[in-house]
Amino acid sequence: MNAPTRVTNNLEAFWMPFTANRQFKANPRMFVSAKDMHYTTADGRSVLDGTAGLWCCNAGHSRPRIVEAIQHQAAELDYAPAFQMGHPKAFDLASRLVQLTPPGMDHVFFTNSGSEAVDTALKTALAYHRARGEGSRFRLIGRERGYHGVGFGGISVGGIVSNRKMFGTMLTGVDHIRHTHDLSRNAFSRGLPEFGAEYAEDLERVIALHDASTIAAVIIEPVAGSTGVLIPPKGYLERIRAICDKHGILLIFDEVITGFGRLGTPFAADYFGVTPDLMTVAKGITSGVIPMGAMFAKKHIYEAFMQGPEHMIEFFHGYTYSANPVACAAALGTLDVYQEEGLLTRAAELAPYWADAIHSLKGLPHVIDIRNLGLIGAVELEPIQGQPTKRAFTAFLKAYDKGLLIRTTGDIIALSPPLIISKAEIDDLVTTLGDVLKTLD
């Protein structure tokens, strides 16, 4: 047998996700290693991680505790069937997680990604109502500009047009409430925007149109991330919760980016003091090291499924890799790091410094808004006429050349560094970004 050949200079075969493939393959940007706050590129440059990878490496990179947990687990028990069998770390992890979640969210269902966690939550909501004899509640309500991953469930309730328009009818029985982005009143807000709690009333409009008896659940991101960081106006989430309660509709918080310390509390539900009925997470659950996602459910939802003969499966749903042992070990190691280093609350301490730093970019060319919450920030740029996304994408390329990783959506630059970032690194990040913005046409 021939020895396998490694052809790293052949970039054609890999169809890259959410990437301008032709642009990338003409000018590749390769990371070959990472440590703590920095990546190293193939040409040996250090790049400051301004985005925690893709909002996921909350503990920073290549942390020994997590690496060792994975190595040990792979050698001890690499895989156990996820259906009708168990392994101790799945139960340890579930128990630890539900101690961290808001009170009442007592059960966790494991998935491998945020998209799967979202699908799981949508299916749980539908099946829950049916199990209680309210099968007429089949509608799912999302929000304009929402991002809930790329499964058919997620794109149906999601509200980003490019993620939806190519894919036919998607799920039926879905409607959307309006987004909350309002630069005319809230531009350059620090923290929660002052105006727009009344946008929650749009849910009453949708309910009046369809009737509450047909609606199973509303899904929203407490802080919308991938659409370009939309921070909820003061009082908005509380009103959404109250309307859902009034009409017997489940509220799902998609905490795939806000979970695990991003706002300075374990979850956004804690930050806002608003508890959903179902909550989805991924990314930070393993600090991005091994794919894993999860859905948390309130006790009464879990209990609604626990009926019928005991030998029967209660929920016909699950994945081959649900609670995969290596992923569980990675998550347990990650929780240890979060706990030992106080990372789930560290963003609260850094938030004022972070806010001052990123708002110092106000006044630079083309900047039409800056917003922040916890360790999230966004700089919105005026699009180039007739060439939307180009200005921010140019900023991304220039930042990379200058040793900074940022993320852009449309003409918005999103920032979400690992929660271990130092004040000096925040200064670095903002100085580099400022230098980039000054050079944009």
Ligand SMILES: Cc1ncc(COP(=O)(O)O)c(C=O)c1O
């Ligand atoms: C709020 C939200 N939900 C779901 C997802 C999808 O997660 P994944 O890419 O792991 O499927 C993301 C990913 O960015 C997200 O931000």
